[in-house]
Amino acid sequence: MADVNTDSGGGHGKHDKKRAKKMSTRIDMTPMVDLAFLLLTFFVMTSTFNKAKTLEMLYPADPLENQKPPKIKNALTFILSGDDKVFYYDGEFYVEGNADGKPKTELIETNYSATGIRDVLLKRNVLVTDSIEIFKKQYANNELNDSTLKKHVISVKRNAKALTVLVKTDDEATYKNVIDVMDELNITSVGKKAVVDLIPAELNLLRVKTGKAPIAEAVAPETK
């Protein structure tokens, strides 16, 4: 309580008269409370509670002049288009009548749901996800410590046999599409990933697939 008990003797009949003269030691706290609540409201309204969360993305540097594009093993390419459409194909891109005699690449349509691209990714990245599972189990049994676990996870993601994912977009894909795919890649522990440009042949195939006329002057990519 805000009042201070100055009465030392305790309540006897003799003292009662004296006490009646005393001023009340109780302070009116209403203005202070008003102020406190005013400030409280102000800070509640203006404060942003949590800091923004971010997704870290690393973009590849542009290739130097007359530098050959690197040959990518275990590649999977996603092609994002408008209306939340997403296509993929495995391995390298082959145009019709290519020098290697491989069948022409076909785009397969999928979607952003958990049964869509995540399934596609998980199926192809079993090697990495399984090894990470094993490491995590070892960690749970105290066979590995924290930093070794991290090191193992990073090295298995960089393994030559691990899946490499390329994300390509046409002019109609939205930013959300790209973030969704990158997020799925994080969920499925794909370590090697890059957002790159479409090659003209891919764009043409995509346009045909989405029911648009192919661009006439598109040329086939140079054979390596």
Add this chain to the structure above:
Amino acid sequence: MPRGTPSLDMTPMVDLAFLLVTFFMLTASVRVDEPVIVDTPSSTSEKLLPNNVTLITIDNNGNAFYTINDGDVRIQTLEEMGKNYKIEFTDKEKKEFAGMTSFGVPMNEMKRYLGLDDAGRKEYKSLGIPRDSVDNQLGGWIHAGYVKAQTKLRDEKNKAKELNRPFKQEEMRFAIKADGKAPYVAVKEIIEVFKKQDIYIFNMITNLEKGE
């Protein structure tokens, strides 16, 4: 029956109120008033946004807005940009600029924009910082801000070394806060601007999505 006093004991309430006031005062970081509303997509990433960032905001039409966290660096960046575009800024304008957050104004409009009051600025229709190849102002801002921030970081590092103090400041990072509906091409264009200055790592601001 004795009449109860109409005044009640407010002490616990006041205690609580002040506790909360103190808490909010200490944890608060003032909400930045952005010139555009941006609805960021969600991801499962839990990485926090670093403190020392250059932030590029991209609205759903693909317009770019720029800001840099550090107020001092922001003023130096404006001076540098003024030098490049032969515009002299007064001390008052610089002060205005330091207090401002994200902006999307071309250089020739900057003086007028800084002269506006808060309400006028809200009404001002920002169309983003130009970034075409003829007049790449966004690139200019990014470059000037980066150089100034690096200089400041180095100066502080040297100072700390002289005084034998530990130095604990983060390097400048680059964050992109884009609307989910923004065309990815716009984001790509801005990343190209960064790439020209050998910047390849970005923090994409997202909402936290509850994991399944």
